[in-house]
Amino acid sequence: MARAILFGTSISPGIAIGFAHFIHSVQQKEYLRLNPDEAPAEQAFLRAATDNLCAALQQTIQNVPPDMAEYRDVIAAQIVLARDPKLLGSALARIEDELICAAWALDRTVDTLCAQFRGMEDPYLRDRAQDIRTVGLRLREYLSGQPKPQAPDVPCILVAGDLSPADIIELNLQNIQGILTVEGGSTSHTSILARSLRIPALVNVTGLLDVSAENCRIILDGIRGHVLFDPDVEELVDYRTRQTDYANWEKHCESMSRLPAEMSDGARVIVRANLERQGDLAAVRESGAEGIGLYRTEYAYLSGNLPAEDDLFDEYKIVADSIAPERVIFRTLDSGADKTLPAQAALKEPNPALGLRGIRFCLRHEEIFKTQLRALMRAGVRGNTALLLPMITEIAEVRSVRHIIQELHKELHTQGLPHAPELPLGVMIETPAAVLICDDLAKECDFFSIGTNDLVHYLIAIDRDNRHVSYLHNPLHPAVVRAIKRVIDVAHGAGINVSVCGELASDPYGLALLLGLGVNTVSATPRFIPDMKHMIRRLDAAACTDLARNILQSSDVVESKRMVHESLYKSLGQELTFHTTSLLTRSRYEQ
Ligand code: PEP
Numbered sequence: 359m360a361r362a363i364l365f366g367t368s369i370s371p372g373i374a375i376g377f378a379h380f381i382h383s384v385q386q387k388e389y390l391r392l393n394p395d396e397a398p399a400e401q402a403f404l405r406a407a408t409d410n411l412c413a414a415l416q417q418t419i420q421n422v423p424p425d426m427a428e429y430r431d432v433i434a435a436q437i438v439l440a441r442d443p444k445l446l447g448s449a450l451a452r453i454e455d456e457l458i459c460a461a462w463a464l465d466r467t468v469d470t471l472c473a474q475f476r477g478m479e480d481p482y483l484r485d486r487a488q489d490i491r492t493v494g495l496r497l498r499e500y501l502s503g504q505p506k507p508q509a510p511d512v513p514c515i516l517v518a519g520d521l522s523p524a525d526i527i528e529l530n531l532q533n534i535q536g537i538l539t540v541e542g543g544s545t546s547h548t549s550i551l552a553r554s555l556r557i558p559a560l561v562n563v564t565g566l567l568d569v570s571a572e573n574c575r576i577i578l579d580g581i582r583g584h585v586l587f588d589p590d591v592e593e594l595v596d597y598r599t600r601q602t603d604y605a606n607w608e609k610h611c612e613s614m615s616r617l618p619a620e621m622s623d624g625a626r627v628i629v630r631a632n633l634e635r636q637g638d639l640a641a642v643r644e645s646g647a648e649g650i651g652l653y654r655t656e657y658a659y660l661s662g663n664l665p666a667e668d669d670l671f672d673e674y675k676i677v678a679d680s681i682a683p684e685r686v687i688f689r690t691l692d693s694g695a696d697k698t699l700p701a702q703a704a705l706k707e708p709n710p711a712l713g714l715r716g717i718r719f720c721l722r723h724e725e726i727f728k729t730q731l732r733a734l735m736r737a738g739v740r741g742n743t744a745l746l747l748p749m750i751t752e753i754a755e756v757r758s759v760r761h762i763i764q765e766l767h768k769e770l771h772t773q774g775l776p777h778a779p780e781l782p783l784g785v786m787i788e789t790p791a792a793v794l795i796c797d798d799l800a801k802e803c804d805f806f807s808i809g810t811n812d813l814v815h816y817l818i819a820i821d822r823d824n825r826h827v828s829y830l831h832n833p834l835h836p837a838v839v840r841a842i843k844r845v846i847d848v849a850h851g852a853g854i855n856v857s858v859c860g861e862l863a864s865d866p867y868g869l870a871l872l873l874g875l876g877v878n879t880v881s882a883t884p885r886f887i888p889d890m891k892h893m894i895r896r897l898d899a900a901a902c903t904d905l906a907r908n909i910l911q912s913s914d915v916v917e918s919k920r921m922v923h924e925s926l927y928k929s930l931g932q933e934l935t936f937h938t939t940s941l942l943t944r945s946r947y948e949q
């Protein structure tokens with residue numbers, strides 16, 4: 359049996375077997391107190407380390423492969439951060455004020471800044487603590503005379519407290535079999551990079567640095583979310599077989615990703631992609647997705663400055679053109695809660711998840727909203743596009759948006775700017791209020807998109823980013839299943855399309871249930887689409903309907919899970935173990 363097993367959050371699926379290679383394991387330099395006359399030299403030492411780090415990062419920017427061009431901006435941001443007065447300025451001041459050496463001053467400054475960011479409600483800003491930590495680590499390496507992460511010349515699994523995209527790009531990508539970190543969040547740039555490079559990765563591996571040692575043998579299971587240290591021969595043989603089987607299975611799914619997602623008894627399902635950034639369009643095309651079911655438009659707003667209409671227009675036009683003739687559903691700005699704009703953070707809302715987010719923010723700040731709508735309407739003359747409104751809780755919100763669109767139509771017409779006067783308008787069903795009034799909403803809009811990520815949380819009253827209540831996260835909760843069923847029935851009755859764009863659609867258990875409840879359009883991260891299409895082809899619509907009927911009658915979540923598992927096992931057999939599911943995680947009540 360392995361010497362130890364630790365659990366983490368899988369942010370990129372797959373299995374890696376290899377030897378640990380630590381990066382950023384700086385030799386702890388002695389912390390020194392200074393005499394006042396030594397402070398200037400120590401400050402100069404820190405300034406020189408910063409200059410050297412920035413020069414090295416500049417060089418890394420030149421080495422970024424063309425297909426990863428977007429990471430140039432990420433690395434450029436690290437250069438800015440390294441010179442940021444909050445980081446460099448504070449550390450320099452500490453040397454003088456506290457009369458401590460550069461390494462000590464830097465560590466103290468990084469700890470203080472990270473604590474500030476980690477305490478923030480917004481996970482996007484919380485994840486920025488990781489950026490500060492990694493820049494701090496790099497500076498420490500320069501101060502201790504070990505300036506570069508030692509590039510492994512043999513394949514290895516990277517182990518670190520934290521990693522930045524620059525760390526990964528600086529290494530020989532061919533040699534990185536897997537990534538394990540103690541810190542990290544799923545929205546961090548490193549996570550996004552690991553997923554796009556298809557490197558199996560786990561973050562939040564508590565105890566990693568204590569249990570792991572340089573060159574110790576590791577099995578990283580990015581499907582089930584755990585890591586084995588010093589596995590025995592039996593485990594190695596077992597995981598090597600699983601690794602090969604998984605790789606073959608993935609290849610098989612990918613080779614068939616262009617085939618339509620047609621269930622074994624002929625029922626047709628549309629599988630679209632969820633996308634956050636225009637830079638990931640290639641992944642959509644490769645995945646076999648039939649269009650984009652959810653284009654999250656927030657990312658253009660997160661850098662700090664509000665984007666100009668023409669910049670948004672260019673972005674939306676490129677997306678619409680490259681996906682045409684397939685549909686792209688642009689969701690209007692859903693800022694707030696887990697995607698707070700830097701300016702919104704100043705509002706210091708006591709509970710942002712119940713605050714000025716989504717459509718509420720847009721209707722409160724009409725000028726920001728109008729700029730986006732004008733860009734979307736102008737891009738709407740290209741391709742096949744539709745609009746989707748987030749966080750709807752009232753009919754009045756949809757009516758207000760329609761009114762604004764009419765006004766903008768007149769305005770754009772007067773200005774002689776080509777635009778689509780009436781794009782299909784859908785609403786996200788992601789609040790209990792929207793579920794309860796969905797019959798009225800169906801009369802006001804052209805389609806529904808069920809956002810299960812938020813719906814599950816608002817229905818069960820658990821903050822999606824509060825790990826203390828994550829054990830309650832249960833999409834098979836009868837309230838969730840019945841709510842989804844109601845929305846689907848109402849949409850069908852009203853003759854409008856209903857799709858599901860939350861994570862539940864890419865979970866095998868969730869997907870089977872959704873299909874059984876009558877959903878015929880889903881969207882998910884491109885990475886999961888070949889697997890989902892493959893699974894759909896293996897499922898039988900009648901069996902899924904039976905399953906959903908039984909689940910609807912169940913008030914026992916454990917029993918519901920058992921039923922889904924049994925039904926899926928019948929259709930997929932051993933293949934079921936290749937799908938990453940979070941629904942099998944046992945809740946506190948099931949121990
Ligand atoms: C959802 O809530 O399910 C959803 C798809 O939107 P987001 O995850 O962007 O809130």
Ligand code: MG
Binds near residue numbers: 748809811812
């Ligand atoms: Mg949502």
